[in-house]
Amino acid sequence: METSVRGGLRIGALSKRAGVSEHVLRAWETRYGLLAPTRSSGGFRLYSEVDVHRVQRMRAYLADGLSAAEAARAVLAEPAMTPSAPAVGALRAEPGGVAGLRAALDELDERAAHVVLDQLFGALTIEAVIRDVLIPYLHDLGDRWARGEVTVGQEHFASNVIRSRLAALSPGWGGGHGPRALLACPPGELHDIALLSFGLVLRRSGWRVVFLGADSPMNDVERTTEALAPDLVMLAASDATRFDSIRPELVRLARKRSLALAGPGASTELATAVGAQYVETDPVTAAERLAER
Structure with a gap:
């Protein structure tokens, strides 16, 4: 399992931190030179906080409508960031994610909701979709229900769509040999x-x-x-x-x-x-x- 190690992050840990799949990270590194990993004594690529920041900025530019190549050039043209400096543009889901999901579920449009979810799960890790889209959406849904802005039927419909989607990701999760x-x-x-x-x-x-x-x-x-x-x-x-x-x-x-x-x-x-x-x-x-x- 990819993880973080002293001196840097393995690609799996970078993927979880930044909310982008390992496949996409490797593509951004090889095609655009977005990331600048070092090597561990064992030959593994190690990524820094600068790389985390660059991935976050890349996502922000993509969300603004730039192509991947344009977004990478924009990120690389930004002033250099030291590893100790705070990342600009904290990790967030695609701007259309929560809004698009909210619109589809408010309209009781299951098909449109699954289209949005397909896009999110295709671009982000499961962890990022849950933490940055689904959990914020559900909190907002609960607040709107409490204020009388959505009906019980809308709340039940939205919860059932999300729950069914997550449940579909869980077959066989009792197998293996871990804790x-x-x-x-x-x-x-x-x-x-x-x-x-x-x-x-x-x-x-x-x-x-x-x-x-x-x-x-x-x-x-x-x-x-x-x-x-x-x-x-x-x-x-x-x-x-x-x-x-x-x-x-x-x-x-x-x-x-x-x-x-x-x-x-x-x-x-x-x-x-x-x-x-x-x-x-x-x-x-x-x-x-x-x-x-």
């Missing part, structure tokens, strides 16, 4: 897209994932934990009352396995009280950090 994670939402919790996203990224890092999903009875969670002895049990909820109603079960789980609590319903106080870990970052970053450890 095993058991993922579930407690009883009454119906929102499992963030947990599904966490599982997808974790699986791409070599973990085996057992996904119980929404509204999982705690008896089933505990029995599955006993049977499989996972390295991690993660429960996610959007409402704190979901966790409050199962505190005794959480304490039992935490005594037996490594337990993590995530979602808006979790908190540092709750995790400390039951002996669990509190996961406060977005699901993609949380999975990447866990995989690195």
Whole structure:
């Protein structure tokens, strides 16, 4: 698995950081000289923060309508950036990504939504699409629903389209020989897209994932934990009352396995009280950090 090493980033780590596939990165390097890697003692290409910055700027120029060749020339013509300087133009999804997806889903146009998703998954990594497009869109959707700007039907339609697309990326994710994670939402919790996203990224890092999903009875969670002895049990909820109603079960789980609590319903106080870990970052970053450890 490509990763970061002392002195630089391997191409896989650069791909995750910048949200561009390894294939595209290699093309930009060979065709346009966009990247300037050094070599490790073992002969591997190592990329710097300057390269991360150049990829981010390349994406910004492409989003403004420049061709790949024009965008590369524009990036290379910019003032040199030192590795310690902050990157200009933080990583963002294609400007049309969130807006295009929002327009299609608001109109209940499933075909148009999948066209946008096809374009995004074709240009960006799964991690970048989830973190920079889908999660922001879902947060915005929830806020608009709370303000009465979208109907329950629109919210359900959009969530189902996104969930079905992510679920299609997950066949066979329980196979392999890596660490095993058991993922579930407690009883009454119906929102499992963030947990599904966490599982997808974790699986791409070599973990085996057992996904119980929404509204999982705690008896089933505990029995599955006993049977499989996972390295991690993660429960996610959007409402704190979901966790409050199962505190005794959480304490039992935490005594037996490594337990993590995530979602808006979790908190540092709750995790400390039951002996669990509190996961406060977005699901993609949380999975990447866990995989690195």
